[in-house]
Amino acid sequence: MRDFAAELDQRRDAGLYRVRRHMAGPHQPQLTADGRPVLAFCSNDYLGLAGHPELIAAASRSLQDNGVGGAASHLICGHHAEHHRLEEALARFTRRSGALFFSTGYMANVGVITALAGKGDTIFSDALNHASIIDGCRLSGAKVKIYPHSDTCALAALLAETDGHKVVVTDGVFSMDGDVAPLRELAALCRRHDALLIVDDAHGFGCVGPDGRGSVLEAGLNENDVPLVVGTLGKAFGTSGAFVAGPPLLLDYLVQKARSYIYTTAMPPALASASCRSVALVEQEPQRRRQLDRLVNRFRAEAAAMGYNLMASATPIQPIMIGDAHEAMRLSGALERHGILVTAIRPPTVPAGESRLRVTFSAAHTDEHLDRLLDALSRHAPIQVPRRALVGA
Ligand code: PMP
Numbered sequence: 001m002r003d004f005a006a007e008l009d010q011r012r013d014a015g016l017y018r019v020r021r022h023m024a025g026p027h028q029p030q031l032t033a034d035g036r037p038v039l040a041f042c043s044n045d046y047l048g049l050a051g052h053p054e055l056i057a058a059a060s061r062s063l064q065d066n067g068v069g070g071a072a073s074h075l076i077c078g079h080h081a082e083h084h085r086l087e088e089a090l091a092r093f094t095r096r097s098g099a100l101f102f103s104t105g106y107m108a109n110v111g112v113i114t115a116l117a118g119k120g121d122t123i124f125s126d127a128l129n130h131a132s133i134i135d136g137c138r139l140s141g142a143k144v145k146i147y148p149h150s151d152t153c154a155l156a157a158l159l160a161e162t163d164g165h166k167v168v169v170t171d172g173v174f175s176m177d178g179d180v181a182p183l184r185e186l187a188a189l190c191r192r193h194d195a196l197l198i199v200d201d202a203h204g205f206g207c208v209g210p211d212g213r214g215s216v217l218e219a220g221l222n223e224n225d226v227p228l229v230v231g232t233l234g235k236a237f238g239t240s241g242a243f244v245a246g247p248p249l250l251l252d253y254l255v256q257k258a259r260s261y262i263y264t265t266a267m268p269p270a271l272a273s274a275s276c277r278s279v280a281l282v283e284q285e286p287q288r289r290r291q292l293d294r295l296v297n298r299f300r301a302e303a304a305a306m307g308y309n310l311m312a313s314a315t316p317i318q319p320i321m322i323g324d325a326h327e328a329m330r331l332s333g334a335l336e337r338h339g340i341l342v343t344a345i346r347p348p349t350v351p352a353g354e355s356r357l358r359v360t361f362s363a364a365h366t367d368e369h370l371d372r373l374l375d376a377l378s379r380h381a382p383i384q385v386p387r388r389a390l391v392g393a
Contacts, residue, residue, distance in 0.1 A: 015325035015355075016346050027051025029364055031341075038341040041359050041373055046207050046316045047288040048364025049238030049281060055274045062273035070266040075255070078266030086272040087243070089279045094205075094213060094231070096223050096245040100254055103267045105202050105232030105242040106132040110139060111258030112198060112230060112244055113169060117142040121165040124158055124195070126150065126181065128174050131349075133200060137169070149174075152185040159193040166193060172201030172215035172229070173208060176350050176358060178313030180208070180215050187225040198228045205282075206236020207316055212282050212289060223247060233271075237278040241267045288363035292316050295361045295370055302374050306381040316361040319345070321354065328355035331380055338376035 011017045025031035028045040031038055049055060062082060072078035083101050090099035102108035113136030117123050121142040125133060128149045137144045145162070147155040159166060168190050170181045183199065190197040201214045209218035216226045228246040233239045244254060254261060282288075299318060304310055309321040322328040328344035335342050335357075346355045359373070 015329055027364075029362055029369065033336075033341055036339075038336065038339055039369055039372060040341045041361070041365075042341055042343045043360060043362065044203070044235035045238055045362050045364065046203075046236040046292065046360070047212075047238065047282060047285075048362045049236070049278055049288075051364075052238060052278075052281065054277050054281065055238060058277040059270045059274040062270035063268075066269040066273075068268060068270070070268050072266065073262060073264055074266050075262055080266065080269040080272065082269040082272040082276070083266065086241075086276050086279070089276050090231070090243045090245060093279050093283065094229060094245040095217060096229070097247050098251050099243045099245040100251045100261070101267070101272065102242040102244065102261055103264055104240070105200070105230065105234065106135075107260035107264065108230050108232070108242040108244050109133050109200055110136040111260035112228060112254060113137055113167070114140045114259065115254050115257035116196065116198075116228075116250075117165070117167045121167065122162050124155055124166065124168045126170045126174075128177060129169065129171055130175050130200060130202070133169055133171070142167070150179070150182050152182055152189060155186070156189055159189060159195060166190075166195035167198065168195050169198045169200070171203070172199045173203035173315050173317065175203055175317070176345060176356075177311050177319060178203075178315045178317030179311070180204070180218075180315070183216060183219040183221055183226070187219075187221050191225070196228070197226050198230065199226050200230040202230065202232040202235055202242075203315065203317060205231040207289065207292065211286065212236065233275050233278070237275060237282065239275045239278055240271050241275060291363040291365075292361055295365055295367075298367075298370060299359070299361065299374070303377060306374075306378055308377065308382065318359045318361065319356040320359060321356050323353055323355060325355040328357060332357055334380045335373075335376050338372070338379070340373055340376045342373075 021033045023031050023033055028043045028050050029040040031040055070078050087099045087101050109132035117140045119141045123137050123142045123144050125137050125146050126149055127146050145158045147158055173180055199216055204215035206212045208215045216229055228244055230244050232242040311319050325346040332344040342357045342359050345358045
């Protein structure tokens with residue numbers, strides 16, 4: 001048998017051991033972690049909808065009407081009218097012909113990629129794509145070519161040297177860096193090389209684009225340019241579940257072929273009911289996106305002035321680049337002693353040497369919350385080196 005204990009020790013020594021904290025409390029962003037009160041700057045509840053009374057009311061009513069469980073898989077007898085209502089709402093929201101509801105974003109990516117690419121095909125995947133895309137690529141049996149992050153020249157060269165069916169897959173907003181994929185260039189390349197483009201906009205929907213309709217619409221592209229988009233409901237929508245939106249032919253194909261859609265119990269209808277309400281709120285309450293933008297701009301200006309190394313992101317994902325995993329853990333621990341929860345993100349989630357604090361913002365954060373984060377950061381800021389001292393160094 002492998003020495004599992006030694007492997008875990010090695011992980012601890014490298015500063016890569018992960019722990020789960022016991023979170024409790026009413027709603028984001030004020031919670032308790034292992035019994036201590038914390039203000040969280042690490043959730044994906046970007047619009048502050050996870051605890052919204054209207055979502056809770058919609059879910060409660062639906063629980064009374066429809067019961068707790070999903071009962072069966074979609075193709076047996078689990079496909080509920082509430083799932084169908086949500087699919088229609090998501091199709092309208094994304095401005096697409098149709099949408100297919102999955103139980104999680106992880107399952108959506110694995111299902112879509114394994115259904116649409118297989119032996120003899122080639123998938124082109126951005127180096128920073130989410131783990132669920134990576135796993136879908138691995139499971140598919142297709143040849144996988146990984147192109148450097150957002151490098152459309154490198155991708156063009158790879159596409160040109162490849163025969164057969166081609167699929168290009170990318171995050172819309174990258175989950176760990178917060179930057180947006182060069183979607184217009186990707187769409188043009190896919191058109192030129194007859195490749196199918198899939199965009200996972202898990203972090204874009206709700207936050208980016210006109211009325212939060214995502215980074216594909218923000219780039220001025222439609223279903224002809226990007227046939228399939230994947231979204232998750234567990235982030236800006238504040239609920240749980242996921243969807244794939246696109247033309248009826250591809251969605252029908254997925255219903256027939258996507259194993260992570262077919263062979264799992266359907267999501268409880270009450271969550272679909274809550275999500276329907278959430279889609280409406282995302283459209284109707286633009287002030288949530290305005291609040292997010294304000295917080296992000298203020299954070300960027302003040303944290304950069306303290307000497308923190310921020311990344312080129314205009315989204316609610318605002319990583320502070322640290323580099324060393326132990327150092328990232330140290331800063332995360334120091335913030336937690338001030339009651340601020342920001343988790344350190346380390347390899348293998350990010351490349352070696354790129355450990356960071358992934359600060360995320362929510363419309364539920366107030367200016368007073370941001371003051372507390374900035375105050376805690378100011379006490380641990382990197383030493384400022386005057387610009388002149390760097391010249392000739
Ligand atoms: N895609 C991306 C880009 C993600 O960041 C995530 C979640 N971390 C997922 C997919 C998976 O979504 P879900 O949490 O609904 O499984």
